[in-house]
Amino acid sequence: MFCYQCEQTAHGTGCTEIGVCGKNAEVAGRQDLLLDVTKQLALHLSRRPASERRAAAGLIEEALFATVTNVNFEVERLDALIRTVAAAAGSRLPEAGDDLRALADAAGIPARRERYGADVTGLQELLTYGLKGMAAYAHHARRLGQVSAAVDDFTLTALAALADGEADPDRLLDLNLRCGAASVEVLACLDAANTGAFGAPSPAPVRLGHLPGKAILVSGHDLGDLAALLEQTAGTGINIYTHGEMLPAHGYPELRRHPHLVGHYGGAWMRQRVEFDAFPGAILMTTNCIQKPAPSYAERLFTCGPVAWPGVGHVAGQDFSAVIAAAQAAPGFTDTVSQGEHWAGFGHHAVLGLADTVIAAIKSGDIRRFAVIGGCDGSDTARSYYTDLATGLPQDWVIMTLGCGKFRVIGHDYGQIGAVPRLLDLGQCNDAFSAIRIAQALAGAFECDLNDLPVRLILSWYEQKAVCVLLALLHLGLRDIRIGPSLPAFVTPALLQILADKFAVHPVGTVEADLEALVA
Template sequence: MFCNQCEQTAKGTGCTKIGVCGKSEDVASLQDLLTYAVQGLSLVAVEGRKVGVVDNAVDRFAAEAIFACLTNVDFDPARFQDWINTTVKLRDELKTKVKAAGGNVDIAEAPATYAPAATLEGLEEQGLKLDFINNLDSNEDLRSLKQIAVYGIRGLAAYADHAAILGQEDESVFTYIHEAMAELSRQGQSLEAHVALALKCGEVNLKAMELLDAGNTGTYGHPVPTKVPLGQKTGKAILVTGHDLRDLELLLKQTEGKGINIYTHGEMLPCHGYPELKKYEHFYGHYGTAWQNQAKEFPQFPGAILFTTNCIQKPADSYKANVFTTGLVGWPDVAHIGDDKDFTPVIERALALEGYTEDTDKDSVLVGFGRNTVLGVADKVIDAVKAKAIRHFFLVGGCDGAKPGRNYYTEFVEQVPEDCMILTLACGKFRFFDKKLGDIGGIPRLLDVGQCNDAYSAIQIAVALAGAFECDVNDLPLSMILSWYEQKACVILLTLLSLGIKDIRLGPSLPAFITPNVLDVLVQNFEIKPIAATAAEDLKTILG
């Protein structure tokens, strides 16, 4: 195997035997093969659009299949066998429709005619022989840019899928996904063409995040400032991690009146700020952090654990019976909740377990500072900036991970001067989310904007402030200090770059798939830079 798609990758170059994330060589090869198969489906979909053949079921499936190949989603080989076979079946059915409409189905690129092996073992062997990443392009710089696009598309597909679940779709998003996947199956394009393809991914992702924002706020209301307990409450318990608001809502409905308290973990923390979710009295608090302590925390949780849309690490046998997955998430030998979203097995397991036997107070944190809330006090913020009560804004967020070096983000926030404000989002905030930083003029200095996809909210806040000060976003007293782990972080970075935002600090290490020449392009055009050795060094550079 060869996989270098995440920040944790072995030796900072690539995993070759087993993924640091726990992904086996077989699963890695199946993910590569599924990506290859979707390229074939996309090649046909592109030809279909030329003659008016557009199949929403194909579009939705393609997004889901691409999403399934994110670093930390699906680790079940049997599920990948189904994905691959369905992809080829849909491709061939679409060919028939395109041909009937007078379109071209004599496509030269190999993915368009790929035939899957009959057995799981055969598919795994096909995936290994494919050596997908190394064969993307013979030119290492073009291969690097293709990887950026592939990983960006995976993040885009994830947000498009999240949005579609809540009824928000835009055909232009699916069109780009197909066109980009098809383009990545070809060789011989210029460096400039691949840079443009990657930046287009970021541009389209802004639309996808807008759709998801509309789905979330249209269904559950705009987040409002909410105090979330970090302690525990006597009673049975279910812990929900991942990103999916709809799964959380359905679980809350199905657990009403059953004496079960619902806790969030990781990126589900911001859900406490949504009016239509917080109305459930048994939606109680937040448990644990994110990556760095979860191997210790999860086995100690005295209830059932539900993973939605993203996994973290494979559960140990000692508590595997308490773990359930839903959506695209899957592990071998772990119970999966199907599309009917009947959470009865989760509920029954929670009722059978001890739960919490006493109340514990571990303080609380504030969430709910999306764009509506922040822009609602924009006049106070602007006045504070003009009065020099607020000197600078820092957006400190992104993905968290277990690799050493992420204490930088904790130290950075701790060292930010008291006349500066910090916006944060995504699971990177769990390095510092419980810090008591006080306020400026009644506005908390640490504002939790939400999940990773709520980068849309952060962008809208920045654009609104730039408009108020009649300047460009790059001229605001605003610095972005971002951590990254996997493909959602990649596509958000591409979105920021597509908007022309410069001087972003990225860490804790730069992506292994970016070559020196490609990094030079990013530095020259966008002034991207790695975080410094210490937080103090970056703060001194930024603030002078």
């Protein structure tokens, strides 16, 4: 196997024997093959009528999402997807065994690096990961009834180009920037889907801690699954807690109106083995990031949607009765623990509702700058950089955070600047759209370019949705973006040079040096 698609890749170069995420060679091979047949399907569809292309968009999303880091670790489910996608493309696949493995090897990254070289393969993978991230976001939006034809069309175009062996660096760079344009679209589409279904987020305090009673913990990003679970548990006496990237759910009026959505439990995804072990109820994983479950909670853990782990109960559709039964059978909490509160719900609607106050504070000099510090969290100890940077910023800076990277930033009292809280939690990683909307509104108010705003971007990345967000920012022409805690292994020195020259993208430095540079 060879995989270098995420930040925790082995030795910073690539996972070979087994993934740091727990993906074994068999699963990795299936994911390579699934990606390859999906590209072939896109190529096939590029010669078919538009109606056929549209009809296949959901399947292509599902296939791409299944190959994102920490999503699907189950060979049988991957095999079923491979056969469905191959059948849609009219391709014939060998039944199983060595022939399938040989096909997977031929589709893998080492074979392409040999053929095209590391730089071109890196550009192809940058595009591929951007497409995977887009697919994940598009999948959530589609489930809530929102689709973007521009996103679906671009996904097919780009996959078909990759299937066709596109290896021209300029054309690949252009496809990557077009992926950024489609990424802005998909973020907008998901924003419309979430706010359409659950109302515009507004600031609300979230209980940190727990109450006595039976409990279900919901992790991942899919607000639709959470909403269905809230409906199905109404009146049962079971309390629902959010975990990880589900924290922003409390900002949505149509979700927090449920009195049994009682609070948030735990931190970011990579702490789940400890936190799920200690949680005395059932746990539902709606999307990434799932880790290998410990035996202590494997029977109380359930996956749904695109997520799968061998031996873990999978909920087909949104009938959560098995999860509810597991919660009833578990002891639940017997005490009350109060760990304070966190304010969620500062999406673009809420922040732009304060636009006059914010603009006046910028003009008066009370607010000097904004720092967007967010993205993904991960295990690397170097990620303490984000905590130290956020807490070290001058008191006249406002911090906007988002994604599970927020867990490196929240939990500190940043105070207020007048009526404006110094820490604004914009939401999930896809709520990078809120940062974009806020920046665009400020640029409009000050009649300046986005890059002339007093906004600094310090991003943390882990998996492919972060690539989608980064490409969106590059498409918008944003420069001087800091990325950490380390640079992607697929970004070769030559590719990094292009990103540095064209977009002034650069790696994070030390906290001291970056604070000095940011404040200057």
